[in-house]
Amino acid sequence: MSPFVPGISVRIEGRGDGPLAGLTFAAKDLFDVAGQPTGGGNPDWARQNPVPTRNAWAVQALLDAGATLIGKTITDEVSLGILGENAFEGTPLNPAAPGHVPGGSSSGSASAVAQGLCDTALGTDTGGSVRVPASFCGLYGIRPTHGRLNLEGMLPQAPTSDTAGWFARDAATFARVSKTLLSEAIPDTLPTRLIIATDAFGFAEPATAAALEPLLRRLMRLIPDTTHELMAPSGLSVWGRAQRVLQPIEAWNTFREWVERDNPRFAFSVAKSLALGSMSSEADRGWAELMRREARGRMRYLLPPGTILAIPTTPFPAPKAGLPLPALTPLRDQILCLCAQGGLAGHPQVSIPGASVEGHPVGLSLIAARGADALLIRTALALEHTA
């Protein structure tokens, strides 16, 4: 299945001789491209807004740096989904694991890059939407520090967790694109300290944790000062639950006016998630906000400048496509246990490819202090060179 939005065909040449000259990119259909409707993966969304007359900030930044836009990519409906199955537009191919999901919600962007249809692609990550498809498709993917990038022209979902990220097949291209979008040079120095999150590796399926071992050993050779610690002493599942309370509340807040006015069409699972957001209690919300505060404190404590934390990006490789909801729901919840820290605490995270379970990719994630996005890119480059 094509990763591009059905019925949308767009190509915009990059500007001359910028640092990204010669590269091609695609944009998730949550980013505005002037003259094209922003569909958001749902058949009733585009009608809500006039066709944008300006490019989203991230799209324009890549064009200005010389990259050429070659298409808009399929997303889970209004970015509510982590597996990449869209009931209206289809499930983009995961070329690294055919018959398995690509991961979502930035499904088409990951698929397009993994298939070699473009060099990089823009995604968004609220609860894991860049990190998960990067892991499942075997790509480099970044969720930048929350609040760092200009999100103008990007369809929001849960603003306190929303970020814009991107994918690449190799570390060099990943670094080139990151330098442009982070507006920062990639530093020469590596992290001085590595923490391996014992709870996160323990939570992953044993085969996945074992598959990540060689990558982890290479990382430990680069950063000899290594310790093992809990990431979430109160429980990965507790952090996951907090994110699963807060994100649908904010998503409902974002989409409520539209949903109430137009009663739009959704896949059942997407509508149910929004309905749950609309019905959350004040008590649940209050608890989840306290837990977010705790998670932020813990991540800040673990990650002073110069330190990075390693976790499996996902607890397992891509599940089969087309599984029934009772099989998918626990998988989605397990993925969220590892991803929730991103949405809760907002630290930058890079997923690195290079491991696989029975031929299907799984990513190793590195997390740093807020603002230390470029340090993670540096580490990814160094790790590729040690391969």
Added chain:
Amino acid sequence: MSPFVPGISVRIEGRGDGPLAGLTFAAKDLFDVAGQPTGGGNPDWARQNPVPTRNAWAVQALLDAGATLIGKTITDEVSLGILGENAFEGTPLNPAAPGHVPGGSSSGSASAVAQGLCDTALGTDTGGSVRVPASFCGLYGIRPTHGRLNLEGMLPQAPTSDTAGWFARDAATFARVSKTLLSEAIPDTLPTRLIIATDAFGFAEPATAAALEPLLRRLMRLIPDTTHELMAPSGLSVWGRAQRVLQPIEAWNTFREWVERDNPRFAFSVAKSLALGSMSSEADRGWAELMRREARGRMRYLLPPGTILAIPTTPFPAPKAGLPLPALTPLRDQILCLCAQGGLAGHPQVSIPGASVEGHPVGLSLIAARGADALLIRTALALEHTA
């Protein structure tokens, strides 16, 4: 907007010289017609089942009696809806109130009859799906005694409340069709006693209650032994709530396997209703079942053979089409307060046209003892003759 299902064209001539020879009819897209997919108003339902090779019992009964099938009609998705707005197939025209909803879920059947496109049409009624469109479109409509008709080949929703009903523009046609589908002659004698439900008339909008007065006075001339009583001493809203708990639980039970396997597309309001059914507590269900038991006892007490009960079919005429959900939800809940007795207690009910508020129809409903469906048809005939 056409009342017929987009893309489905069907015509089956009735058999020779039966009692319905010369009549045309349409069938709600919840009834099987051999060789046509049964769509159920949802784009993902038809794929669940092979194209039926037999006609539903009610379709075959009308064909055998000589009526000619001329089309399949739009329904609210899997009959979950009371207003007649289908996000996928459109909102059938209410010719009696253009720009207003036709009522649902048997929206297309009511619309087709009201437009004169056929003489009668099959609908289904679980929580009001024949009665409400009959009221809004100015038609005769019947919800027969629960359990009386053979529902083979009809897509179920909530089996303890599901019935098959039908519409007509005039009492004579209504009686002809009813005689065939009830397999019973229409009696010569009228009811001996009339109860006017004071709570139900009090619950209706004053303009609607006033509009029904002339019909009610004609009815009182036909049945001089008239008393005024409460229908639901524990509260119309309490009965409404019981039905609003039980029906989604049963609907979830009916559709769960499909929803969990295929994650189908729905309008938000439909998905939310199913999601609520999936999350109901045992305590809610237990309470609602007790209340159903009370409602059954009350209706049995009120309606010995020979007695009929009069209520407004709906508390108001058809709302405007395209209202936002926060405006629609309370209207739907108010309608349910008057309709819930049907789903809870299963007595036969006929909605009679002839009243209007500012030109928009509202129906007068007559309810009888279980099994006394034909007595209601007799009353409708007599009432038309007194006009």
